[in-house]
Amino acid sequence: MKKLIRVLGVLVVLGIVALLAFIFVPVQRTGPATQLAADFKPAKGQGEYVMRAGDCLACHTTEGGKPFAGGRAIQSPMGAIWTTNITPDKETGIGNWTLDDFRAALYDGVTPNGTHLYPAMPYENYRKMSEEDIVALYDYFMNEVEPVSNKVEETKLAFPFNLRFGLRAWNWLAANYEPGFKPVQGQDEQFNRGKYLVEGAGHCAACHSPRNLFMAQDGIDDTSKAFLTGGEIDGYSAPDLRGNNSASQKWTTEQMAAYLSTARNAHSTATGEMMLVVRDSLQYMTKEDNMAIATYLKTISGGQLLKQAPPxxxxxxxxxxxxAKADMPLGPRLYLDNCGGCHFVTGKGAPEIFPELDGNSLVTAKSPKGLISVILHGAELPSTADRPMKLRMQGYDNRLSDEEISALATFLREGWNNQAPAVSAADVKAVRDLPKH
Amino acid sequence: MARTEKKKDVVIVGLGWTGSILGMELAQDGLEIVALERGHDQDTVPNFQYPNMIDELKYGVRLGMMQKPHNSTVTIRRDVNETALPYRSLGSFLPGIGVGGAGTHWNGLNWRPQLSEYRLRSYVEERWGAGIIPEDMQIQDYPVTYDELEPFFDRFEHVAGISGMAGNVKGKIIEGGNPFEAPRSREYPMPAMPTTWDGAKFAEAARAAGCHPFPSPGGIASQAYVNEYGMQMGPCNHCGFCERYGCYNYSKSSPQTAILDALKRKPNFEYRTQADVLRVEMAADGKTATGVTYYDYKTGEEVFQPADLVILAAYQLHNVHLMLLSGIGQPYDPATGEGVTGRNYAYQMNGGYTLFFKDEHFNPFIGTGANGMSIDDFGMDNIDFGREGFIGGAYWRSGQTNGQPIRSMSLPKGSPSWGAGWKQAVGEWYGHSMNIGSHGSHMSYRGNFLDLDPTYKDPLGRPLMRMTFNWNPNDIRMTQFMKSKMEPIAASMNPTSMQEGFKKEGAMYDVRPYQTTHNVGGSVMGADPKTSAVNRYLQAWDKHNIFVLGAGAFPQNTQYNPTGMVGGLAYWAAHAIRTDYLRNPRPLV
Incomplete structure (x- = not known):
């Protein structure tokens, strides 16, 4: 008995020590993935380019705010996560960070004082970035970004998520792979460049991969089956990029690259979060890099380049x-009255300007939230170098009722070759009641 | 109180077609540019969005896209013995307002003048002698040839996005196109739009009469289109809301679809709306401009905007007004024939037949502004002026533009104009009529001109501009000739009834019914500074850093809608400024 108590006591003590160690012993920070030459200097513009590839600006800047000064709320199921000030301001930003500190944030998700970052910061993916790019990015933030004094709101999630040390365990699951990027032997440079951008800085999987039981990305590279097979962000569906009928399969590589550069191509246009990704990140990629991304997606989706358009x-x-018979149901009738002028009876629209609705991933998405949102509030494409027009679809929130939009959306989801579940008026109301962005 | 803005390299007055073109071209040279637009900002969404825009009462009848006469108008008289009165209610012509200008509310018809028109006086004198030119007619040659302008017409057509079928590519005549057009260097950027039944019927009748019908060329997209600036159009759905409306469908060629979003990306370009330019300011020696003074409606103050280069890119009437207010060019005096600013104001001489068919259904709600089939068999190049006794010509077109219920109810003459009888007539005839239009040239005359009104002022204290204009026998003879040629072709279509609308001898200018917003001249381009306000590069003769764009440059009006020529001349002038003037600012001629 005594022995048992003693053993138990030892175990309890060990447990407490382990817990304390888990909480207080500093995380081992990952070093450089490769050793760079002592005189390594990033090329002019490389750091800013990496910043665009990683889309740092989008999250770390408020709408209309100073670049990188933080303070944007990222909505998560656990509450709002406030992005931090990553300008080189010494008090409120990252001005005192060393390169090792900076790398640890990108690779391990920890700040210099050991605090764990919430994985809204996609260090799961950034861990793939090369040492060259890390150094270039660090150099950019330290020397090219204006320091801004801006103390951002502290993130306060509900218990138990406010206990950040818990992320240590999460990281064992999500981000414990060898840092840096290893090109696939036997694939060409273009494929590997695309893979590097998609899996690393581009952090495409953050939205386009499903999440596993622990809310980690279900696959951060193409060795995982679920990688890029579609995810969800704030209730909106991020489409599958690998499966049957995915855009990667159906579009040509050139069309995919055009979509990434200009938010529009012969089939579709980018809306919602993807529009922002093009606006803030992808339009700044070189044509070669967007072609590399498209090539990589085409390859991993197993898609074939269509030799000719299907009949x-x-x-x-x-x-x-x-x-257009008089007894046509409400949905198609509303379509003719409101949508057909641009998208036509074929549902095929017109290249680069009026997106196809037949086979459109937004129309048939698992969650109808995106489709309803576009019908209600319209959409706007970003102005890009190759396609400067801020094409806008108007919203119909003041013209169509919840019932009408549900009939219209249901028609779209079932029309032509589409097969997606119906939309209810309650679905529409829920989106209508959301605060407008 | 006046405030002074930071100096710019270029100030552009007006942000319509020509202001957008000059802004875009000059911005590529890195110049700091500001465009001043007296009206509001506007874009496809939200300003033209569906269904708000397709409101005939608001825009078609109450002219929601046009300038308000209360703020800006002209006074009009028909000859120097009349007292001009303000044009208080828009009728005959409809100047627009706001970003995009008339380029937002036009029908989209886009043409190049025929070869004879660029050197009209020489052409007439060579063929028939100066004797056939009426004593008071002041027609002139353009100081630039078609061959020089061709690349710039081409450029504009490809920027604007014009649908059409070429009839003459580098001298090769193409079946189905216009065989009488000046040779073009390549095809239109988009294939022609399909035509409606009225156009098809007319084309058949015209062909049977030995004429050469072709699809009307226009800035209406027949397919998705991307221009050299990466700007876009989407295929038209034939809704029939073009003229007087902004296009909700990105289908009509306009500064908004062709240029503006690309221009707005230029960090060296900015534009200010509600900035109404009062005058161009001059240096002490009077040889150059120093900038412009404008009234800022947002702050209620006068603003001086210094600039090295002043581009007048407002509507023709406003450009000439600004020249008169600022002392650019000597004002024209009809008594002595001296002076250049305001000289050779000209208009358009249109007419046509309406045909009623009891058993035909035309579905007039299907249409576009540039719809239908045209013929150029009675164009200026094809008429023996000596034999026919007039100088001029016309193109004809049949193609419904809209079936809007308030203004598009053609009824046979004698139908009641109200009440049960009117309703019965509408029931009987709506959708059963078609038109053939004759769109004719208009020459310039000693007595048709623009100057400042001695009596009336606008709310900002500027004297109104005064228009002195009346029809002249030469152009009446031209339009009566067209009637005589059209009547048998119309009759050959066996309508239930038909009625003509051509001006007759003695017709006086009536400002009430809409005729056309093709006001031209007043800042004419020419080779002689005694008879023109601007030189061949649209540069003011007397102040070399002022360029005057637009249809004011036409020495007389062509037989076509003016936009193609206006756009071509804008690219021509922009090219001269970019390749020559900027290197060495001076009079280019």
Missing amino acids: IEVTETEKMLTE
């Missing part, structure tokens, strides 16, 4: 819309 078949939906 155009007249769908039942098109026939119904063309005949």
Whole structure:
């Protein structure tokens, strides 16, 4: 008995020590993935380019605020996570950080005082970044970004998520792989460049991969089956980029690259979060890099370049819309009255300007939230170098009721070759009631 | 109180077609540019969005996109013996307002003048002698040839996004296009739009009469289009809301679809709205401008905007007004024939037939501003002026532009204009009529001109501009000739009834019914500073850092809608400024 108590006591003590160690012993910080030459200097513009590739600006800047001064709320199921000031301001920013500190934030998700960052900061993905890019990025933040004194709101999540040390365990699951990027042997430079950008700085998986039981990305590279097979962000569906009928399969590599550079191509236009990604990040990538990304996606989706467009078949939906009989149901009738002028009875729209609705991933997304949001509030494409027009679709929130939009959205989700579940008026109301961005 | 803004390299007055073109071209040379627009800012969404825009009462009848006469108008008289009165209610012509200018509310018809028109006086004198030119007619040659302008017409057509079918590419005549057009260097950027039934019927009748019908060229997109600036248009859905409306569908060529978003990206370009330019300011020696003074409606103050280069890119009437207010060019005096600013104001001489068919259905709600089929068989190049007794010509077109219920109810003459009888007539005839239009040239005359009104002032204290204008026998003879040629072709289509609308001898200018917003001249371009306000590069003869764009440069009006020529001349002038003037600012001629 005594022995048992003693053993138990030792175990308890060991447990407490382990817990204290878990909480207080500093995290081992990951060093450089490769040793750079002592005189390594990033090329002019490299740091800013890496910043664009990583889209740091988007999260670390408020709408209309000073660049990188932080203070934007990232909504998570656990509450708002406030982004930090990453300008080189010494008091409120990262002005005192060393390169090792900076790398640890990108690789390990820890700040110099050992505090764990919430994985809204995609260090799961940034861990793939090369030492060259880390150094370039550090150099950019220290020397090219204006320091801004801005103390941002502290992130206060509900218990137990406010206990940041818990992330240490999470990191064992999510970010314990060898840092840096290893090109795939047997694939060409273009594929590997695309892979590097997608898996690393581009952190595409943060939205486009599903999350596992522990809210970690279910696969951070293409060796995982679920990698880039579609995820969810704030209730909106981020489409599958690998599966059957994914854009990576259906679009040509050039079309995918055009979409990344200009938010528009022969099939579709970028809306919602993806529009912001093009606006703030992808439009600044070189044509070669966007082609590399497209090539990589095309390859891992197993997609074949279509030699010729599939034959155009007249769908039942098109026939119904063309005949426009007086007893046509509400959904198609609303479509003719409000949408057909641009998207046409074929649902095919027009290249680069009016997106296809037939086979459109936003229309058929698991969550109808994005589709409803576009019908209600419209959409705007960013002005990009190759396509400067801020194309706008108007919203219909003051013209169509919840019932009407549900009928219209249901029609779109079932029309032409689309097959997605119906939308209810309550679904519409829920989106209408959201605060406008 | 006056405030002074930071000096710019270039100030552009007006942000419509020509202001946008000059802004875009000069911005590429890194110049610091400001454009001043007296009206509001506007864009496809939200300003033209569906369905708000397709409101005939608001925009078609109450002219929601046009300038308000209360703020800006002209006085009008028909000859020097009349007292001019303010044009208080827009009728005959409709100047627009706001960013994009008339380029937002036009129909989209886009043409290049025929070869004879660039050197009209020489052409007439060579063929028939100066004797056939009426004594008071002041027609002139353009100081630039078609061959010189061709690349710039081409440039504008490809920026604006014009649909059409070429009839003459580098001298090769193409079946189905216009065989009488001046040779173009390549095809239109987009294939022609399909035509409606009225156009098809007319084309058949015209062909049977030995004419050469072709699809009307226009700035209406027949397919998705991207221009050299990366700007975009989407295919038109034939809703029929073009003229008087902004296009909600990105389908009509306009500064908004062709240029503005690309221009707004330029860090060296800015524009200010509600900035109404009062006058161009001159240096002490009077040889150059120092900038412009404008009234800022937002702050209620006068603002001086210094600039090295002043581009007048407002509507023709406003450009000439500004020249008169600022002392650019000597004001024209019809008594002596001296002076250049305000000289050779000209208009357009239009007419046509309406045909009613009891058993035909035209579905007039399907249409575009530039719809239909045209012929150029009665264009200026094809008419023997000596034999016919007039100088001029016309193109004809049939193609419905809209079926809007308030203004597009053609009824046979004698139908009641109200009440049950009117309703019955509408029931009987709506959708059963079609038109053939004759769109004719208009020459310039000693007695048609623009000057400052001695009596009336606008709310900012500027004297109104005074228009002295009336029809002249030469152009009436031209339009009566068109009637005589059109009547048998119309009759050959066997309508239930038909009625003509051509001006007759003695017709006086009536400002009430809409005729056309093709006001031209007044800042004419020419080779002689005694008879023109600007030289061949649209540069003011007397002040070399002022360039005057727009249809004011036309020495007389062409037989076509002016936008193609206005756009071509804008690129021509921009090219001269970029390649020559900027290196060495001076009079280029």
